[in-house]
Amino acid sequence: MNSQIEKLYKISKKESRLIIGLMSGTSLDGLDIALCKIQGSGFDTQLEILHFDTLPYQDEFRNHIRKIFAKPEIQQQDLCGINPYVAIVHANLINSALANWKINPSAVDLIASHGQTVYHAPQSLTKNPDLPNSTLQIGDGDHIAVHSKIITLSDFRQKHIAAGGEGAPLAAYGDFLLFTDAIENRILLNIGGISNFTFLPAKNSPLKAFATDLGPGNTLMNQYMWRHFNREMDLNAEIAASGTVNETLLKHLLQEDFLELAFPKTTGPELFNLDYLTIKQENSDTQHLSPPDVMATLNMFSALAIANGIQRLTQDLNNAAIYVSGGGLHNPLLMANIRAGLPSVKVTSIDEIDMNPDAKEACLFAVLANEAVAGKPENVAGLKDSPAVCMGKVSFPF
Ligand SMILES: Nc1ncnc2c1ncn2[C@@H]1O[C@H](COP(=O)(O)OP(=O)(O)OP(=O)(O)O)[C@@H](O)[C@H]1O
Numbered sequence: 001m002n003s004q005i006e007k008l009y010k011i012s013k014k015e016s017r018l019i020i021g022l023m024s025g026t027s028l029d030g031l032d033i034a035l036c037k038i039q040g041s042g043f044d045t046q047l048e049i050l051h052f053d054t055l056p057y058q059d060e061f062r063n064h065i066r067k068i069f070a071k072p073e074i075q076q077q078d079l080c081g082i083n084p085y086v087a088i089v090h091a092n093l094i095n096s097a098l099a100n101w102k103i104n105p106s107a108v109d110l111i112a113s114h115g116q117t118v119y120h121a122p123q124s125l126t127k128n129p130d131l132p133n134s135t136l137q138i139g140d141g142d143h144i145a146v147h148s149k150i151i152t153l154s155d156f157r158q159k160h161i162a163a164g165g166e167g168a169p170l171a172a173y174g175d176f177l178l179f180t181d182a183i184e185n186r187i188l189l190n191i192g193g194i195s196n197f198t199f200l201p202a203k204n205s206p207l208k209a210f211a212t213d214l215g216p217g218n219t220l221m222n223q224y225m226w227r228h229f230n231r232e233m234d235l236n237a238e239i240a241a242s243g244t245v246n247e248t249l250l251k252h253l254l255q256e257d258f259l260e261l262a263f264p265k266t267t268g269p270e271l272f273n274l275d276y277l278t279i280k281q282e283n284s285d286t287q288h289l290s291p292p293d294v295m296a297t298l299n300m301f302s303a304l305a306i307a308n309g310i311q312r313l314t315q316d317l318n319n320a321a322i323y324v325s326g327g328g329l330h331n332p333l334l335m336a337n338i339r340a341g342l343p344s345v346k347v348t349s350i351d352e353i354d355m356n357p358d359a360k361e362a363c364l365f366a367v368l369a370n371e372a373v374a375g376k377p378e379n380v381a382g383l384k385d386s387p388a389v390c391m392g393k394v395s396f397p398f
Protein backbone atom coordinates (compact mmCIF):
# COMPACT_ATOMS: atom_id res chain seq x y z
CA MET A 1 0.00 0.00 0.00
CA ASN A 2 1.20 3.53 -0.71
CA SER A 3 2.45 4.82 2.65
CA GLN A 4 0.43 8.04 2.31
CA ILE A 5 -2.79 6.08 1.82
CA GLU A 6 -1.90 4.01 4.86
CA LYS A 7 -1.30 7.24 6.82
CA LEU A 8 -4.67 8.63 5.76
CA TYR A 9 -6.33 5.33 6.73
CA LYS A 10 -4.78 5.58 10.20
CA ILE A 11 -5.88 9.21 10.51
CA SER A 12 -9.43 8.17 9.65
CA LYS A 13 -9.39 5.63 12.50
CA LYS A 14 -8.04 8.02 15.16
CA GLU A 15 -10.17 8.95 18.15
CA SER A 16 -9.42 12.61 17.58
CA ARG A 17 -7.74 14.49 14.76
CA LEU A 18 -5.84 17.78 14.54
CA ILE A 19 -7.18 19.58 11.49
CA ILE A 20 -6.26 23.04 10.21
CA GLY A 21 -9.31 24.74 8.71
CA LEU A 22 -8.59 27.57 6.27
CA MET A 23 -10.90 30.27 4.99
CA SER A 24 -10.03 33.02 2.58
CA GLY A 25 -13.16 34.95 1.80
CA THR A 26 -14.22 37.60 -0.62
CA SER A 27 -13.01 40.45 1.61
CA LEU A 28 -9.34 39.62 0.86
CA ASP A 29 -8.36 40.72 4.37
CA GLY A 30 -6.27 37.67 5.14
CA LEU A 31 -6.19 33.93 5.65
CA ASP A 32 -8.22 32.60 8.58
CA ILE A 33 -6.31 29.68 10.11
CA ALA A 34 -8.01 27.55 12.78
CA LEU A 35 -6.19 24.62 14.36
CA CYS A 36 -9.02 22.36 15.53
CA LYS A 37 -9.07 19.23 17.62
CA ILE A 38 -11.98 17.21 16.32
CA GLN A 39 -13.35 14.13 18.01
CA GLY A 40 -15.91 11.77 16.49
CA SER A 41 -18.01 12.52 13.42
CA GLY A 42 -21.63 13.21 12.47
CA PHE A 43 -23.79 14.45 15.35
CA ASP A 44 -21.12 13.19 17.77
CA THR A 45 -18.58 15.68 16.41
CA GLN A 46 -16.84 17.68 19.12
CA LEU A 47 -14.69 20.57 18.00
CA GLU A 48 -12.22 22.51 20.08
CA ILE A 49 -10.26 25.45 18.65
CA LEU A 50 -6.68 25.09 19.86
CA HIS A 51 -5.40 28.16 17.99
CA PHE A 52 -6.88 30.75 15.66
CA ASP A 53 -5.35 33.59 13.72
CA THR A 54 -6.12 35.72 10.69
CA LEU A 55 -2.81 36.34 8.95
CA PRO A 56 -3.12 39.48 6.83
CA TYR A 57 -2.43 39.46 3.11
CA GLN A 58 0.17 41.77 1.57
CA ASP A 59 -0.95 44.33 -1.03
CA GLU A 60 0.87 42.33 -3.72
CA PHE A 61 -1.38 39.32 -3.00
CA ARG A 62 -4.54 41.43 -3.08
CA ASN A 63 -3.49 43.08 -6.34
CA HIS A 64 -2.96 39.72 -8.02
CA ILE A 65 -6.37 38.45 -6.90
CA ARG A 66 -8.11 41.68 -7.92
CA LYS A 67 -6.91 41.12 -11.50
CA ILE A 68 -9.20 38.11 -11.81
CA PHE A 69 -11.67 38.33 -8.92
CA ALA A 70 -15.36 38.19 -9.90
CA LYS A 71 -14.55 39.37 -13.43
CA PRO A 72 -16.31 37.69 -16.34
CA GLU A 73 -13.31 38.35 -18.62
CA ILE A 74 -9.67 37.90 -17.57
CA GLN A 75 -6.26 36.88 -18.92
CA GLN A 76 -5.96 33.07 -18.79
CA GLN A 77 -2.25 33.42 -18.05
CA ASP A 78 -3.09 35.31 -14.85
CA LEU A 79 -5.55 32.66 -13.68
CA CYS A 80 -3.09 29.88 -14.48
CA GLY A 81 -0.28 31.48 -12.47
CA ILE A 82 -2.35 32.80 -9.58
CA ASN A 83 -3.66 29.28 -8.84
CA PRO A 84 -0.32 27.90 -7.53
CA TYR A 85 0.71 31.37 -6.28
CA VAL A 86 -2.25 31.46 -3.86
CA ALA A 87 -1.42 27.94 -2.69
CA ILE A 88 2.21 28.80 -1.98
CA VAL A 89 1.27 31.99 -0.12
CA HIS A 90 -1.27 30.00 1.92
CA ALA A 91 1.26 27.23 2.69
CA ASN A 92 3.78 29.84 3.86
CA LEU A 93 1.15 31.45 6.10
CA ILE A 94 0.26 28.04 7.56
CA ASN A 95 3.93 27.32 8.22
CA SER A 96 4.42 30.62 9.99
CA ALA A 97 1.22 30.19 12.06
CA LEU A 98 2.43 26.76 13.18
CA ALA A 99 5.84 28.20 14.05
CA ASN A 100 4.16 31.02 16.07
CA TRP A 101 2.07 28.47 17.93
CA LYS A 102 5.11 26.21 18.45
CA ILE A 103 3.31 23.29 16.80
CA ASN A 104 5.34 20.81 14.76
CA PRO A 105 3.68 20.26 11.33
CA SER A 106 4.06 16.50 11.84
CA ALA A 107 1.52 16.75 14.70
CA VAL A 108 -1.17 18.02 12.30
CA ASP A 109 -3.27 15.33 10.61
CA LEU A 110 -4.95 17.32 7.84
CA ILE A 111 -5.36 20.71 6.25
CA ALA A 112 -8.84 21.66 5.00
CA SER A 113 -8.40 24.42 2.44
CA HIS A 114 -11.30 26.42 1.06
CA GLY A 115 -9.10 28.26 -1.46
CA GLN A 116 -9.85 31.66 -2.94
CA THR A 117 -13.14 31.99 -4.76
CA VAL A 118 -12.45 33.86 -8.00
CA TYR A 119 -15.78 33.31 -9.73
CA HIS A 120 -19.16 31.96 -8.69
CA ALA A 121 -21.60 31.31 -11.53
CA PRO A 122 -24.89 29.66 -10.63
CA GLN A 123 -27.35 29.53 -13.51
CA SER A 124 -29.40 32.20 -11.70
CA LEU A 125 -26.53 34.56 -12.61
CA THR A 126 -25.50 33.30 -16.06
CA LYS A 127 -29.04 32.54 -17.33
CA ASN A 128 -27.23 30.08 -19.61
CA PRO A 129 -29.00 26.70 -19.67
CA ASP A 130 -26.13 25.12 -21.66
CA LEU A 131 -23.58 25.57 -18.87
CA PRO A 132 -24.18 23.97 -15.46
CA ASN A 133 -23.91 25.77 -12.13
CA SER A 134 -20.21 26.43 -11.59
CA THR A 135 -17.79 27.96 -9.12
CA LEU A 136 -14.01 28.28 -9.02
CA GLN A 137 -11.80 28.26 -5.93
CA ILE A 138 -8.08 28.47 -6.62
CA GLY A 139 -5.01 27.68 -4.51
CA ASP A 140 -4.07 24.21 -5.67
CA GLY A 141 -4.18 21.51 -2.95
CA ASP A 142 -1.10 19.61 -4.19
CA HIS A 143 1.01 22.74 -3.77
CA ILE A 144 -0.27 23.28 -0.22
CA ALA A 145 0.43 19.64 0.67
CA VAL A 146 3.96 19.69 -0.78
CA HIS A 147 4.89 23.02 0.82
CA SER A 148 3.38 22.25 4.25
CA LYS A 149 4.14 18.49 4.27
CA ILE A 150 0.59 17.91 5.56
CA ILE A 151 -2.14 15.90 3.78
CA THR A 152 -4.51 18.49 2.35
CA LEU A 153 -8.18 18.38 1.40
CA SER A 154 -9.32 21.13 -0.94
CA ASP A 155 -11.80 22.17 -3.62
CA PHE A 156 -14.83 21.22 -1.51
CA ARG A 157 -17.44 22.91 -3.66
CA GLN A 158 -17.18 20.81 -6.84
CA LYS A 159 -18.79 17.69 -5.32
CA HIS A 160 -21.70 19.80 -4.07
CA ILE A 161 -22.38 21.00 -7.60
CA ALA A 162 -21.79 17.55 -9.14
CA ALA A 163 -24.44 16.19 -6.75
CA GLY A 164 -27.01 18.84 -7.69
CA GLY A 165 -26.19 21.91 -5.55
CA GLU A 166 -24.88 25.37 -6.42
CA GLY A 167 -21.56 24.83 -4.60
CA ALA A 168 -22.64 26.95 -1.62
CA PRO A 169 -23.41 27.60 1.15
CA LEU A 170 -21.45 24.66 2.56
CA ALA A 171 -21.82 26.04 6.08
CA ALA A 172 -25.05 24.03 6.23
CA TYR A 173 -23.12 20.80 6.87
CA GLY A 174 -20.95 21.86 9.80
CA ASP A 175 -23.66 24.08 11.31
CA PHE A 176 -26.11 21.16 11.22
CA LEU A 177 -23.69 18.79 12.96
CA LEU A 178 -22.31 21.24 15.54
CA PHE A 179 -25.10 23.61 16.48
CA THR A 180 -28.51 21.89 16.15
CA ASP A 181 -30.30 22.42 19.48
CA ALA A 182 -32.88 20.32 21.33
CA ILE A 183 -35.46 23.08 21.79
CA GLU A 184 -34.36 26.29 20.08
CA ASN A 185 -34.90 27.08 16.39
CA ARG A 186 -31.58 28.60 15.37
CA ILE A 187 -30.62 30.87 12.50
CA LEU A 188 -26.86 31.06 12.06
CA LEU A 189 -26.21 34.27 10.13
CA ASN A 190 -22.75 34.83 8.66
CA ILE A 191 -21.93 38.30 7.36
CA GLY A 192 -18.82 38.09 5.21
CA GLY A 193 -18.57 39.67 1.78
CA ILE A 194 -21.88 37.99 1.07
CA SER A 195 -24.42 37.26 3.80
CA ASN A 196 -25.82 33.79 4.28
CA PHE A 197 -27.65 31.83 6.94
CA THR A 198 -28.25 28.27 8.03
CA PHE A 199 -31.65 27.47 9.49
CA LEU A 200 -31.44 24.80 12.20
CA PRO A 201 -34.87 23.77 13.45
CA ALA A 202 -35.02 22.30 16.95
CA LYS A 203 -34.39 18.54 16.99
CA ASN A 204 -38.06 17.56 17.49
CA SER A 205 -39.33 19.97 14.80
CA PRO A 206 -40.96 18.67 11.60
CA LEU A 207 -39.05 21.40 9.71
CA LYS A 208 -35.77 20.62 7.96
CA ALA A 209 -32.45 22.40 8.11
CA PHE A 210 -31.17 24.30 5.07
CA ALA A 211 -28.75 27.09 4.15
CA THR A 212 -28.91 29.93 1.69
CA ASP A 213 -27.17 33.12 0.68
CA LEU A 214 -29.13 36.31 1.32
CA GLY A 215 -27.38 39.05 -0.66
CA PRO A 216 -24.63 41.57 -0.02
CA GLY A 217 -22.91 41.54 3.36
CA ASN A 218 -19.79 43.74 3.41
CA THR A 219 -18.82 43.46 -0.24
CA LEU A 220 -20.51 46.54 -1.70
CA MET A 221 -19.44 48.70 1.23
CA ASN A 222 -15.86 47.43 0.94
CA GLN A 223 -15.72 47.98 -2.83
CA TYR A 224 -17.07 51.52 -2.45
CA MET A 225 -14.62 52.31 0.37
CA TRP A 226 -11.74 51.08 -1.76
CA ARG A 227 -12.77 53.16 -4.79
CA HIS A 228 -13.65 56.41 -2.97
CA PHE A 229 -11.54 56.38 0.21
CA ASN A 230 -8.68 54.02 -0.69
CA ARG A 231 -9.49 52.02 2.45
CA GLU A 232 -10.28 48.32 2.78
CA MET A 233 -13.39 48.83 4.92
CA ASP A 234 -15.61 51.34 6.69
CA LEU A 235 -14.00 50.73 10.07
CA ASN A 236 -16.67 50.76 12.79
CA ALA A 237 -19.04 52.34 10.21
CA GLU A 238 -17.53 55.77 10.78
CA ILE A 239 -18.25 56.95 7.23
CA ALA A 240 -21.73 55.42 6.94
CA ALA A 241 -22.72 56.81 10.34
CA SER A 242 -21.80 60.32 9.16
CA GLY A 243 -24.15 60.09 6.16
CA THR A 244 -27.89 59.90 5.61
CA VAL A 245 -29.79 57.05 3.96
CA ASN A 246 -31.21 58.08 0.59
CA GLU A 247 -34.61 56.37 0.37
CA THR A 248 -34.85 56.69 -3.43
CA LEU A 249 -31.54 54.95 -4.06
CA LEU A 250 -32.34 52.38 -1.36
CA LYS A 251 -35.62 51.50 -3.07
CA HIS A 252 -33.80 50.94 -6.36
CA LEU A 253 -31.03 48.89 -4.74
CA LEU A 254 -33.68 46.60 -3.26
CA GLN A 255 -35.27 46.03 -6.69
CA GLU A 256 -33.32 42.95 -7.71
CA ASP A 257 -34.64 39.59 -8.92
CA PHE A 258 -32.09 37.66 -6.84
CA LEU A 259 -33.55 39.06 -3.61
CA GLU A 260 -36.99 37.72 -4.58
CA LEU A 261 -35.83 34.18 -5.46
CA ALA A 262 -36.96 31.39 -3.14
CA PHE A 263 -34.41 29.82 -0.73
CA PRO A 264 -31.90 28.27 -1.20
CA LYS A 265 -29.94 30.48 -3.59
CA THR A 266 -26.37 31.69 -3.93
CA THR A 267 -24.69 34.82 -5.18
CA GLY A 268 -21.47 36.82 -5.05
CA PRO A 269 -19.70 40.03 -6.06
CA GLU A 270 -20.29 38.93 -9.66
CA LEU A 271 -23.76 40.49 -9.14
CA PHE A 272 -23.33 42.82 -6.16
CA ASN A 273 -20.56 45.14 -7.34
CA LEU A 274 -19.94 48.81 -8.18
CA ASP A 275 -21.52 48.42 -11.64
CA TYR A 276 -24.70 47.35 -9.84
CA LEU A 277 -24.52 50.53 -7.74
CA THR A 278 -23.77 52.76 -10.76
CA ILE A 279 -26.80 51.45 -12.67
CA LYS A 280 -29.05 51.91 -9.64
CA GLN A 281 -27.77 55.48 -9.14
CA GLU A 282 -28.40 56.29 -12.80
CA ASN A 283 -31.90 54.79 -12.67
CA SER A 284 -32.78 56.71 -9.51
CA ASP A 285 -31.05 59.94 -10.56
CA THR A 286 -28.96 59.93 -7.37
CA GLN A 287 -25.44 60.29 -8.87
CA HIS A 288 -25.03 63.55 -6.93
CA LEU A 289 -25.04 61.88 -3.49
CA SER A 290 -22.04 62.44 -1.23
CA PRO A 291 -19.87 59.37 -0.48
CA PRO A 292 -21.02 59.26 3.19
CA ASP A 293 -24.68 59.27 2.04
CA VAL A 294 -23.94 56.44 -0.43
CA MET A 295 -22.21 54.48 2.35
CA ALA A 296 -25.15 55.04 4.73
CA THR A 297 -27.47 53.76 1.99
CA LEU A 298 -25.29 50.73 1.18
CA ASN A 299 -25.13 49.86 4.86
CA MET A 300 -28.93 49.99 5.08
CA PHE A 301 -29.22 48.00 1.81
CA SER A 302 -27.12 45.14 3.22
CA ALA A 303 -29.07 45.23 6.49
CA LEU A 304 -32.45 45.10 4.75
CA ALA A 305 -31.37 42.36 2.32
CA ILE A 306 -30.49 40.36 5.45
CA ALA A 307 -33.46 41.33 7.64
CA ASN A 308 -36.13 41.00 4.92
CA GLY A 309 -34.78 37.59 3.91
CA ILE A 310 -34.71 36.27 7.46
CA GLN A 311 -38.13 37.77 8.17
CA ARG A 312 -39.60 35.42 5.54
CA LEU A 313 -38.53 32.54 7.75
CA THR A 314 -39.09 33.92 11.24
CA GLN A 315 -42.61 35.25 10.64
CA ASP A 316 -43.94 31.67 11.09
CA LEU A 317 -41.46 30.60 13.77
CA ASN A 318 -41.61 30.50 17.57
CA ASN A 319 -38.66 30.23 19.91
CA ALA A 320 -36.12 31.39 17.33
CA ALA A 321 -32.75 33.05 17.88
CA ILE A 322 -30.22 34.47 15.43
CA TYR A 323 -26.51 33.89 16.08
CA VAL A 324 -24.19 36.09 14.03
CA SER A 325 -20.65 35.42 12.80
CA GLY A 326 -18.33 36.99 10.21
CA GLY A 327 -16.78 40.43 9.95
CA GLY A 328 -20.13 42.24 9.62
CA LEU A 329 -20.70 41.57 13.30
CA HIS A 330 -18.03 44.22 14.00
CA ASN A 331 -19.91 46.91 12.02
CA PRO A 332 -22.09 48.56 14.70
CA LEU A 333 -24.37 50.44 12.30
CA LEU A 334 -25.00 47.33 10.19
CA MET A 335 -25.93 45.35 13.31
CA ALA A 336 -28.20 48.15 14.57
CA ASN A 337 -29.93 48.31 11.17
CA ILE A 338 -30.40 44.52 11.12
CA ARG A 339 -31.79 44.51 14.66
CA ALA A 340 -34.21 47.32 13.73
CA GLY A 341 -35.42 45.22 10.79
CA LEU A 342 -36.01 42.15 12.98
CA PRO A 343 -37.50 43.63 16.17
CA SER A 344 -39.11 40.44 17.46
CA VAL A 345 -36.13 38.05 17.27
CA LYS A 346 -33.04 37.86 19.47
CA VAL A 347 -29.96 38.76 17.39
CA THR A 348 -26.69 38.02 19.14
CA SER A 349 -23.09 36.95 18.49
CA ILE A 350 -22.43 33.25 17.95
CA ASP A 351 -20.01 33.67 20.83
CA GLU A 352 -23.07 32.98 22.98
CA ILE A 353 -23.11 29.35 21.83
CA ASP A 354 -19.36 28.99 22.30
CA MET A 355 -18.03 29.65 18.83
CA ASN A 356 -15.53 32.36 17.92
CA PRO A 357 -17.44 34.46 15.33
CA ASP A 358 -14.32 35.15 13.27
CA ALA A 359 -13.13 31.52 13.28
CA LYS A 360 -16.42 29.84 12.46
CA GLU A 361 -16.07 29.45 8.69
CA ALA A 362 -12.50 28.09 8.93
CA CYS A 363 -13.68 25.60 11.58
CA LEU A 364 -16.53 24.46 9.34
CA PHE A 365 -14.05 23.46 6.62
CA ALA A 366 -12.15 21.43 9.22
CA VAL A 367 -15.45 19.66 9.97
CA LEU A 368 -15.99 18.98 6.25
CA ALA A 369 -12.53 17.40 6.01
CA ASN A 370 -13.26 15.37 9.15
CA GLU A 371 -16.46 14.06 7.56
CA ALA A 372 -14.59 13.25 4.33
CA VAL A 373 -12.07 11.02 6.11
CA ALA A 374 -14.07 9.70 9.09
CA GLY A 375 -17.76 10.41 8.49
CA LYS A 376 -20.34 9.26 6.02
CA PRO A 377 -22.83 10.98 3.69
CA GLU A 378 -25.79 9.70 5.76
CA ASN A 379 -24.67 12.02 8.61
CA VAL A 380 -25.97 14.97 6.62
CA ALA A 381 -28.96 13.29 4.97
CA GLY A 382 -31.30 15.41 7.16
CA LEU A 383 -30.48 18.60 5.28
CA LYS A 384 -33.02 19.99 2.87
CA ASP A 385 -31.76 21.03 -0.59
CA SER A 386 -28.14 20.08 0.20
CA PRO A 387 -26.90 16.83 -1.31
CA ALA A 388 -25.85 14.16 1.22
CA VAL A 389 -22.20 13.88 0.19
CA CYS A 390 -18.73 14.04 1.69
CA MET A 391 -16.60 16.72 0.03
CA GLY A 392 -12.96 17.58 -0.60
CA LYS A 393 -10.17 16.25 -2.82
CA VAL A 394 -7.13 14.63 -1.23
CA SER A 395 -3.56 15.82 -1.93
CA PHE A 396 -0.60 13.95 -0.53
CA PRO A 397 2.67 15.77 0.24
CA PHE A 398 4.92 12.96 -1.01
N1 LIG B 1 -14.50 46.88 12.83
C1 LIG B 1 -15.15 46.73 11.68
N2 LIG B 1 -15.93 47.71 11.20
C2 LIG B 1 -16.60 47.58 10.04
N3 LIG B 1 -16.53 46.49 9.26
C3 LIG B 1 -15.76 45.46 9.69
C4 LIG B 1 -15.04 45.53 10.90
N4 LIG B 1 -14.36 44.36 11.05
C5 LIG B 1 -14.66 43.61 9.97
N5 LIG B 1 -15.49 44.27 9.14
C6 LIG B 1 -16.00 43.81 7.83
O1 LIG B 1 -15.88 42.42 7.74
C7 LIG B 1 -15.11 42.07 6.58
C8 LIG B 1 -14.41 40.76 6.81
O2 LIG B 1 -15.38 39.78 7.05
P1 LIG B 1 -15.11 38.24 6.85
O3 LIG B 1 -13.69 37.96 7.17
O4 LIG B 1 -16.16 37.51 7.57
O5 LIG B 1 -15.35 38.11 5.29
P2 LIG B 1 -14.88 37.02 4.28
O6 LIG B 1 -14.64 35.74 5.02
O7 LIG B 1 -13.80 37.60 3.50
O8 LIG B 1 -16.17 36.88 3.35
P3 LIG B 1 -17.05 35.61 2.88
O9 LIG B 1 -17.48 34.93 4.14
O10 LIG B 1 -18.16 36.24 2.14
O11 LIG B 1 -16.22 34.82 2.01
C9 LIG B 1 -14.21 43.25 6.36
O12 LIG B 1 -13.74 43.34 5.04
C10 LIG B 1 -15.14 44.41 6.71
O13 LIG B 1 -15.98 44.73 5.65
Ligand SMILES: CC(=O)N[C@H]1[C@@H]2OC[C@@H](O2)[C@@H](O)[C@@H]1O[C@H](C)C(=O)O
Nearest residue numbers: 117120168169170171192194196361
Ligand atom coordinates in the same frame (compact mmCIF):
# COMPACT_ATOMS: atom_id res chain seq x y z
C1 LIG C 1 -18.76 30.60 -3.78
C2 LIG C 1 -18.35 31.08 -2.44
O1 LIG C 1 -17.19 31.14 -2.14
N1 LIG C 1 -19.34 31.43 -1.61
C3 LIG C 1 -19.09 31.87 -0.24
C4 LIG C 1 -19.38 33.36 -0.18
O2 LIG C 1 -19.09 33.85 1.14
C5 LIG C 1 -20.29 33.80 1.88
C6 LIG C 1 -21.28 33.16 0.96
O3 LIG C 1 -20.78 33.57 -0.31
C7 LIG C 1 -21.24 31.61 1.08
O4 LIG C 1 -22.24 31.11 0.22
C8 LIG C 1 -19.90 31.01 0.68
O5 LIG C 1 -19.07 30.69 1.77
C9 LIG C 1 -19.46 29.99 2.91
C10 LIG C 1 -18.27 29.62 3.72
C11 LIG C 1 -20.31 28.74 2.66
O6 LIG C 1 -20.15 28.07 1.65
O7 LIG C 1 -21.09 28.42 3.54
